[in-house]
Amino acid sequence: MTDDEVQESGYEVTLPTFHGPLDLLLHLIKQNEIDIYDIPIVPITEQYTAYLDAMEELDLEIAADYIYMAALLIHIKSQMLLPRDESAEGQPEDPRADLVNRLLEYQRFKQVAETFAELDVVRMGVWPRPAVSLPESEAAEIDMSEVSLFDLIDAFRNALTRYKVNHPQAIELQRMLHKISDKMGELYNKLKEKSPIRLQWFLEGRDRDELIAIFLGTLELVRLGGISLQQSDPFGDILVAITANPLDEAQFAVYDQR
Amino acid sequence: MNELRAALEAILFVSNEPVTVDALVEALDSDSESIAAQLADLKRFLDENVGGFTLEQTAGGWRLATRPEHEAILKKYFAKKGEGRLSIAALETLAIVAYRQPVTAPEVSDIRSVNSTGVLRTLLERRLIRVAGRKEVVGSPFLYRTTREFLIHFGLNDIRDLPRLEEFGDLIGESISEELVTAVQSVAVDHSE
């Protein structure tokens, strides 16, 4: 739940906003003047869930991260109720330890962020000299030491986008070469002349993409009930025959719309 | 007038990026002591006599730049909207990348306890962080690092100039339960591995 998200949602928010479940927990700890190393887990869990309820009432979408933390708190609460195994060696592990550790770590980064925020304000006002193009180099240049993978793939994407813009015809043609509707029409017309035929004969000399178009077209013709397939033994010849149910060839075109 | 000094001023004037002492030594056929002395002297001179810009040390080099107090007037003159301040979420994320780099998106999200993918994207777009390879774990997530732009933006000379994270103390929790402190420390060791 960042500032941005809350602003985007457009609701009048009267609750303070937090930048995540840990931020909310830190707020509750501070507000209750609690020792972070000895968090009373029952009241904190209650306050935490009460806050989530309040958010719900305000129609704020509660992010999964907040709900996950609520579950974690309840889990810790149940762990605290279990009798500790005093016979175990060394220090008994406090169920809160991991959470406290995370809170402390997050709190440090929160403070760093506050320092960064102050610097951000000051430094936004510091402007450099305008960039000048290097003499004797017309083309735009970039400093290689600052080029990252992001720039590399961006350059690749730009090249491909431009390629596509420059070659719309070629790509279109390649796709258009083997329309399913054409193949359906071709096979259907062939069958009107002569039926049945061997499918293998019809497929001879076709390239891979064309075979796919024919295969899909054949299935569609079977589905429409215009043709039937027959194979008398496994791996044997497939015979294609026209049925008594005439098809309107104009309807074939819809199979190219996908 | 000092010829070395004038040439050095000319180079700094045409550069919009920080210029290293090494680059100046080479271009001006001088030595690093003389260059360093001239830079210090120029900075003093500008601070005493010129109100509109100064010489600053950042990202391992030196550059001329305006002073923060003229932000409003420059924005007005150049009718520039500017990028706007960084959000708290962006600053938190940036803090984590700065101290934990190289770091992955899941690691950042874990520390913040909030999904941080969108914020990382914003920082990438502003070139404050960059993708620097992949981590060799399941899913090979990208590793992020801060950029030179980050150093320049915050006026840092080197990433090592950041105060140690431990110096950011605990604001809350005066009385300490010793048992828990020990437990936390043992967990902390686990996490650092």
Add this chain to the structure above:
Amino acid sequence: MNELRAALEAILFVSNEPVTVDALVEALDSDSESIAAQLADLKRFLDENVGGFTLEQTAGGWRLATRPEHEAILKKYFAKKGEGRLSIAALETLAIVAYRQPVTAPEVSDIRSVNSTGVLRTLLERRLIRVAGRKEVVGSPFLYRTTREFLIHFGLNDIRDLPRLEEFGDLIGESISEELVTAVQSVAVDHSE
């Protein structure tokens, strides 16, 4: 220090184009006499105290500029600086080699719709790509691959760690259009034959 003068210096400092007195009058909420006086005074000050640049009046207005006598030294400095730079065209070519390797010069030129032989040579000189045999087609053109230096530069352990196009979409928060992926595939098909 004079506030009007400082603001005027800041504007001149950040400007690429000559700045007119009228524009300064408006931005600084002043009058042309005061501005003219400040400009004349600044010019005198720079000429007396700063060797590296001056304030000059050109057709369009006023601008800060280096002095003619530093042309040679600036050229030398920029030539050196240029060595660490790559043109945008070269980066694009490098990206195509990285993603399509092994690839020939005609194939790269075809994707870019520009003859790319010269750019490939630059990349070879910079040791970012290398020759890796010849393609068994008419003319036996050289095949190019990226080098170890390339991997090191981008922090990769293996060329297979390059981000995929769809991942890039995730990074910039935009779905890479299906059409583009089709285009990519058709380029791949054309050249794999």
